[in-house]
Amino acid sequence: MTSPPPPWALLAELTHSCPLHCPYCSNPLELVRRSRELSAEEWADVLRQAAELGVVHTHLSGGEPLLRPDLAAIVAAAESAGIYTQLVTSGVGLSAPRMSALASAGLRSVQLSVQHADPAASDRIAGHRSFAAKERAAAVVRDAELPLGLNVVLHRDNLDAVGDIVDLGVAWGAERIELANVQFYGWALRNRTALLPTRDQLSRARETVESRRKQLAGTAELVWVVPDYFDGVAKPCMGGWGAVSLTVAPDGGVLPCPAAGALPDLDVPNVRDRSLEWIWNSSPAFNLYRGTEWMSGPCGGCPRRETDFGGCRCQAHALTGDAARTDPACALSPDHALVRALAEAPSDDPPPDDARRYVYRGPRPARRERSRG
Numbered sequence: 001m002t003s004p005p006p007p008w009a010l011l012a013e014l015t016h017s018c019p020l021h022c023p024y025c026s027n028p029l030e031l032v033r034r035s036r037e038l039s040a041e042e043w044a045d046v047l048r049q050a051a052e053l054g055v056v057h058t059h060l061s062g063g064e065p066l067l068r069p070d071l072a073a074i075v076a077a078a079e080s081a082g083i084y085t086q087l088v089t090s091g092v093g094l095s096a097p098r099m100s101a102l103a104s105a106g107l108r109s110v111q112l113s114v115q116h117a118d119p120a121a122s123d124r125i126a127g128h129r130s131f132a133a134k135e136r137a138a139a140v141v142r143d144a145e146l147p148l149g150l151n152v153v154l155h156r157d158n159l160d161a162v163g164d165i166v167d168l169g170v171a172w173g174a175e176r177i178e179l180a181n182v183q184f185y186g187w188a189l190r191n192r193t194a195l196l197p198t199r200d201q202l203s204r205a206r207e208t209v210e211s212r213r214k215q216l217a218g219t220a221e222l223v224w225v226v227p228d229y230f231d232g233v234a235k236p237c238m239g240g241w242g243a244v245s246l247t248v249a250p251d252g253g254v255l256p257c258p259a260a261g262a263l264p265d266l267d268v269p270n271v272r273d274r275s276l277e278w279i280w281n282s283s284p285a286f287n288l289y290r291g292t293e294w295m296s297g298p299c300g301g302c303p304r305r306e307t308d309f310g311g312c313r314c315q316a317h318a319l320t321g322d323a324a325r326t327d328p329a330c331a332l333s334p335d336h337a338l339v340r341a342l343a344e345a346p347s348d349d350p351p352p353d354d355a356r357r358y359v360y361r362g363p364r365p366a367r368r369e370r371s372r373g
Contacts, residue, residue, distance in 0.1 A: 003281050004290060006054025009245035010083070011061060011258060012043065014074065016250055018064040019092045021127030022115065023358035024153050024188040024195055027063065028261050032250040040070035042271070044077035046248055049276040051081035059111070061088040063250070066098065072105040079106025086111055088151065091137030092130050099140045109147040112137055112174075116157070117164035125157055127360045138172035149176040154205065155195040156346065162205045166212045170220055177220060179209060181227035185259035185314055187359070194357045198346045202230055229343045232331035234311025241289040241313060246280060254279045256286055259314040263323050289313050294324065298332045 016031035038046065047058070058078055065071055066089055078085045086109045087102065094110075112134060116122040119131040141148045150169040154162065162179060169177040181202070184192050197205075206224065213222045228235065238245055238257045247255040252271040255261055261268060266288070269279045280286055288294070292305050299310040310316075311327020319328045319338050328335040 004242060004286075005244075007050075007244055007246050007280060008054060008056050010047075010050050010055045010058040011245065011247040012046070012058050012074075013061055013063065013247065013249050013258070014038075014043070014065045014068050014071070015063040017067045018062055018090065019067075019128050020064070020090050020113075020130060021360035022113075022125065022153070022187070023127070023191040023360055024155060024182050026183070026186045026188065026258055028186055028259075029190070031063075036251040038248075038250065038252050038271075040068075040073040040077070042252065043074045044080075046252075046271050046276065047074075047078045047081045047083055049271075051083055053276055053280055055083060057084045057086070059086050059088050064090050064092065066090075066093040072101045075102055075105040075107050084108050086149075089113070089137070090126075090130060091134040092128075093133070094137040094140055096140050096143065099144045099146075103144050103146060107146065109149065110137075110141045111149040111151050111178075112141070112172075113151045113153075114165060114168065115153075117161055117168040121158070121161070127358070135172070138174075142173040147176075148172070148174050149178065150174045151178050151180070153180055153182050154197075155182040156197040156201065157195070159197050159201045159205045163208045163212060166209070166216075166220075166222065170216065174220055176223065178223040178225065179205075180223075180225035183228055183315075184318065185262065189318055190359050192342070193345075196229070196342065196346045197227075199230060199343065202227060228312075228315060228329045229339045232329070232336070234308045234327040234330040234333075236308045237312035237314075237327075240291075240309040242280070242286040243290070243309075246276075246286075254283075254285075256289075257314065260285075262314060263317055265323075289323070296324070297326050297334065298330075299326045302332065 015037055016027050017034060065087060075085050085107050087107055088111045091112050114134060115125040122131040123129045138148060152165055166177055182188050182195050188195060209222055209224050242256045247258045248271060253268045254271060255268060260266060266285050269283045269285055295305060295310055299305050311330055313323045315329060316325045316327050317323035320335050325335060326333040328339045
């Protein structure tokens with residue numbers, strides 16, 4: 001078997017712990033405990049191996065990576081290995097001294113999550129009073145003169161405010177604003193009914209983004225990640241299974257994509273047991289859906305199979321129970337009716353202003369939930 005091209009990107013999930021409880025969180029329903037997390041020394045070894053394999057860029061993510069007191073040491077290890085580091089954070093806990101320590105260790109950029117432009121709505125969606133901390137974090141990054149990007153998951157509760165969210169990002173000094181329509185894995189799948197937007201919402205939001213993109217040309221980059229259920233086109237998830245990137249979970253499990261741990265028959269390799277080189281090149285998990293030979297049904301003879309790679313394996317499994325089937329998001333899939341029915345289900349009535357419609361990740365005090373009801 002020919003060796004695959006080397007990966008260039010690594011998602012380093014340093015912890016599943018997080019002060020936020022976002023209802024669309026892509027982390028698995030069964031979170032890794034702090035006691036099982038890789039140590040800073042183990043992460044340094046992972047990053048060294050990743051660099052030797054070809055990785056040049058890593059997202060330091062979670063959960064909330066700032067909850068790791070050894071985060072600066074992990075950043076320094078990546079810098080020593082020659083890997084560009086971007087911190088993906090809620091902003092909670094990003095003080096000026098912490099920012100200074102991370103920048104001194106070699107951190108290159110920061111991606112800040114934003115739930116809404118309205119503080120009260122943002123706190124409600126996040127399940128935690130965090131908007132003020134995000135605003136402070138943006139200022140801290142700006143003062144440190146590091147590139148700042150915003151990461152916004154769009155769904156029924158905030159799509160109508162996409163213009164305000166873009167304006168907020170510009171005001172906070174963001175150079176890049178990623179507007180990613182919600183993908184239904186992990187907690188988002190659990191909360192799908194509450195998160196699914198309407199076609200009219202998506203249409204209005206798309207028009208708003210296009211208008212803002214023209215206005216902001218040369219100022220801020222706007223990235224619109226298309227929705228899975230509405231366009232009839234399967235996205236090339238991760239650029240293909242085991243093709244360009246890999247994810248290392250907090251406990252050292254290595255995955256072709258962040259959601260792949262939900263596939264029941266996937267034998268997930270671990271960096272505590274095997275080298276990253278063996279995992280990427282030879283493990284059954286990374287070769288299971290690599291390339292096109294595994295494809296059947298409409299994907300097998302489709303001219304787009306080298307472009308969309310059959311769509312998302314995790315979505316195929318979530319909707320049909322079979323990860324090898326054509327992604328039902330594709331209009332050519334025999335299961336496309338499943339997606340079409342879901343896309344047509346939401347009414348045009350606005351969602352109730354009530355956080356209790358969500359199932360939140362992690363422990364969330366019932367008293368606070370009642371006070372917002």
